[in-house]
Ligand code: ADP
Ligand code: ASP
């Protein structure tokens with residue numbers, strides 16, 4: 001069981017979480033619980049680091065930001081004990097959850113489970129802080145924002161759990177963010193592949209890496225709400241959204257429990273920025289000169305467009321980077337202006353990426369044209385397009401994000417009938 005930040009926000013909420021955990025244990029299950037820091041706490045800790053030293057050392061940043069989860073894991077263990085349950089916390093370095101040394105964005109390598117399993121078999125509820133681990137050198141690491149989902153899936157895989165229930169503040173995965181589109185529909189099931197794609201283009205309900213890990217390890221994941229009353233159906237009845245394999249999805253469709261759909265979800269991402277380099281020489285090696293220094297600096301480039309060459313053997317190159325890397329990317333490119341040979345560098349962080357995702361696209365034409373027509377009917381200009389086998393993304397003005405998501409939700413027939 002994993003509980004996110006809003007579920008853990010304060011002792012009152014934690015008491016509710018403890019009630020849910022106790023009820024699951026009372027069904028005769030052995031339970032491990034992974035918790036997030038209280039909502040807003042990680043942001044607060046990140047700000048402290050920035051105030052202390054804008055060029056903070058990631059290893060010390062990890063020492064600071066990992067503390068939020070230490071607090072909530074201890075508090076949940078205490079609350080469970082107050083309810084008469086046997087419970088104890090296991091910090092990342094105690095289990096340990098071993099990660100690579102990349103501070104602030106570490107990846108889990110192994111979770112040592114024998115002691116954990118022994119304690120669970122002895123009837124103790126294990127409470128584990130998400131987001132944190134320990135590197136080879138013994139120092140604390142964190143997994144990147146939203147990383148508690150990945151901690152939960154990794155623990156589930158290590159103890160060979162029957163299921164990994166991700167409790168959050170919505171009751172499942174919807175066709176789009178239900179906070180933006182009131183008519184969004186809850187999905188009974190979503191395939192790993194679709195969820196992976198949705199998460200990677202901005203549906204933050206699950207951290208992308210957690211979905212990749214679940215897919216690789218075959219962990220059965222359910223997304224459900226911790227905000228329902230005492231009379232809510234038990235998690236074992238699968239009231240939330242299940243992340244399933246394509247075969248399982250086929251079975252659900254055949255049994256009539258799921259409709260076959262072209263588009264499964266729409267996601268948006270406002271965290272990218274656009275860079276345009278004008279009048280780049282139109283010859284072999286020119287784009288390599290642009291992207292090599294960015295790659296060397298671990299800056300992830302997402303959408304890329306190279307315009308048709310102009311007459312003088314020149315072209316414009318447009319691409320996106322995470323907003324948090326924009327200043328660094330710009331400085332790197334300016335430094336290499338001579339070598340790359342561009343004229344101007346134009347940046348814009350007021351853009352958004354809107355993506356539609358669905359495995360149905362593999363075998364159906366017309367998904368892209370529906371998108372472009374629906375956006376143009378509302379006067380929304382498309383600045384860039386990129387596609388994968390099961391996804392189409394467009395870049396638009398950030399101010400039009402909510403409108404675009406709503407319009408597309410209707411265009412693909414996803415609106416819930418009220
Ligand atoms: P937690 O703190 O529990 O990890 P998050 O805030 O990380 O919760 O993720 C839950 C949020 O994800 C929801 O409140 C919702 O606004 C957002 N969200 C975005 N896209 C979707 C989607 N397709 N379905 C459900 N929730 C979504
Ligand atoms: N507390 C961390 C964050 O806010 C990890 C998580 O909640 O998943 O990013």
Ligand code: MG
Pocket residue numbers: 004146149204205206207
């Ligand atoms: Mg989250």
